[in-house]
Amino acid sequence: MSLTEFLAAFALFVALHSIPAVPTIRAEIIRRVGRPVYFVGYSAASTLALIWVFSAALALDYIPLWELTPGNAAAAFVLAPFGIFLVIAGLLSANPLSITLNRSPNPGAITKITRHPVLWGFAAWASGHIAANGDLRSLLLFGGFAVFALGAISMTDKRAKRRLGVSWTRLAEHTSIWPFGACFKGEQPRLDVPMLLAGLASAVMVLWLLFAGGHSAMFGADPLASSVDRSQSISQPEP
Numbered sequence: 001m002s003l004t005e006f007l008a009a010f011a012l013f014v015a016l017h018s019i020p021a022v023p024t025i026r027a028e029i030i031r032r033v034g035r036p037v038y039f040v041g042y043s044a045a046s047t048l049a050l051i052w053v054f055s056a057a058l059a060l061d062y063i064p065l066w067e068l069t070p071g072n073a074a075a076a077f078v079l080a081p082f083g084i085f086l087v088i089a090g091l092l093s094a095n096p097l098s099i100t101l102n103r104s105p106n107p108g109a110i111t112k113i114t115r116h117p118v119l120w121g122f123a124a125w126a127s128g129h130i131a132a133n134g135d136l137r138s139l140l141l142f143g144g145f146a147v148f149a150l151g152a153i154s155m156t157d158k159r160a161k162r163r164l165g166v167s168w169t170r171l172a173e174h175t176s177i178w179p180f181g182a183c184f185k186g187e188q189p190r191l192d193v194p195m196l197l198a199g200l201a202s203a204v205m206v207l208w209l210l211f212a213g214g215h216s217a218m219f220g221a222d223p224l225a226s227s228v229d230r231s232q233s234i235s236q237p238e239p
Helices: 002-021 023-033 035-058 070-092 117-133 136-164 167-172 181-185 193-211 214-219 223-235
Strands: none
Touching (some): 002 035, 002 136, 117 136
8 A cells, every 4th residue: 555655646746747847738727826826836736745755655665675885875975965966056057958947048057067957966866865775665766756857858858949949959069968978079067156056055955964963854864874884784794
């Protein structure tokens, strides 16, 4: 029953986040209820769906899939903070090519890393948590998030091409779908104000999550303590 509930919760999460991808449905809902009601209602529904997904996942039995090592924790400590940075930078930066809160037509510096920073950020964050946990419910939960984010990249590109027309090619040639792929085309990463703000915000968030008990308070798990315990158990020989 728990797996059925998790699948239902995740299906609702995907369905809710697919609404903005269909302009006709989104426009019709806004026409009927108004823009403020749509955004408040959509945000509330998305938050509740996300809470349901996590609670349903935590109710699943813990079934380990592979042996955890310090390398798993290291992967999480690299991928998760990098993912958080990409998400925040992507939302703050101007990016007509992808998901953003800034609708300025001139792409920000984050697009030199990838033109889909928010989607790649969610995928990196989720992948780090898969590596750090190594169990079935984490694979279902975070693997589902990663697949959803990566699967949305091609759809987002198609929507941007349709919306921007011929200007899409001009804008896209200075970036790449793949992280740091534009470097092979001669584009050099640079910093701007949104990226600096994102770096500061993500650093504060990571410090709070790891060193101020934020992760433990929100999710009931201390990543640093778990990684230390894992290292000690591996270093100690079996009796």
